[in-house]
Amino acid sequence: MSEIENEGVSDAPVEYPKSAPEDRETAGPLDDSEANPVRPYVDLGGVKVLPREGLHLRLEVEEGSKRVVAVGLDYANSTLQVQPFAAPRSSGLWHEIRDQIAEQISRQGGTTTVREGAFGPELLAQIPVASTDGSAGHMRLARFIGVDGPRWFLRGVIAGEAAVEPSAAEKIEDLFRSIVVVRGSTPMPPRDLIPLRMPAAAGSAEAAPA
Numbered sequence: 001m002s003e004i005e006n007e008g009v010s011d012a013p014v015e016y017p018k019s020a021p022e023d024r025e026t027a028g029p030l031d032d033s034e035a036n037p038v039r040p041y042v043d044l045g046g047v048k049v050l051p052r053e054g055l056h057l058r059l060e061v062e063e064g065s066k067r068v069v070a071v072g073l074d075y076a077n078s079t080l081q082v083q084p085f086a087a088p089r090s091s092g093l094w095h096e097i098r099d100q101i102a103e104q105i106s107r108q109g110g111t112t113t114v115r116e117g118a119f120g121p122e123l124l125a126q127i128p129v130a131s132t133d134g135s136a137g138h139m140r141l142a143r144f145i146g147v148d149g150p151r152w153f154l155r156g157v158i159a160g161e162a163a164v165e166p167s168a169a170e171k172i173e174d175l176f177r178s179i180v181v182v183r184g185s186t187p188m189p190p191r192d193l194i195p196l197r198m199p200a201a202a203g204s205a206e207a208a209p210a
Contacts, residue, residue, distance in 0.1 A: 001194055018092035018148035019120045028177035029147050029154050035180040044071055046084040046194030047154075048180040053190050055175070059198060062183070068196040076171040078160030084196075085153045086179045086188035092148035093191065096202075098123055110139070118173045145176065152183045152194065 013117035021027065026033055030111040031046070035041070038134060041048035042057065049057060049071065062079070069116040087093050101123060102112040110127040130191040131138075156176050161168035 015091035016095040019094040020147045029179045031150050032182040045197035050178045076168045076174050078162035078168050080172050081157040084194040086181050086192045087153040088190050089151050093153040094146035106137050119147050152181045
């Protein structure tokens with residue numbers, strides 16, 4: 001979950017164009033260098049989140065390493081999971097990663113559809129969820145979105161009402177745009193998770209095992 005799977009990639013590097021809204025630099029998701037420094041962001045290391053009424057923040061923690069591997073945002077009867085990854089300076093990751101996500105979901109028995117969304121191409125997925133007794137369960141609907149920024153890639157997974165209901169979708173899309181990615185200057189291989197951390201103010205976020 002922390003590093004994006006690299007299976008099925010040939011030895012010869014393939015450069016993909018960046019995938020991002022034309023107004024990303026002004027409307028978000030923003031790079032830390034583009035964000036207003038006086039806004040009251042919650043600092044989670046690799047990302048900053050702008051608080052808003054009704055927003056609940058969860059940090060997803062890897063059980064073995066106790067490392068924070070994702071940020072979960074509950075808002076508008078929906079959930080948005082975000083993960084920031086290091087990326088090349090001149091090329092993007094979303095076009096390739098989108099195909100890999102579709103393959104993974106297909107192997108699980110789910111289905112995906114590529115469609116044009118608010119941030120460019122996105123995946124609308126039906127993912128099988130096993131029932132508690134181990135029998136075949138229901139399908140869960142989710143939207144996979146991604147934006148390539150300067151030396152980073154931000155992936156989002158949307159579930160709940162925002163996966164199907166336009167007014168809820170607009171609220172979650174606005175929330176995703178408000179995310180600020182803090183890439184930092186430390187050299188990192190592309191696809192590595194940019195480190196996340198608990199906010200400085202104790203009790204301002206809940207930690208949940210990944």
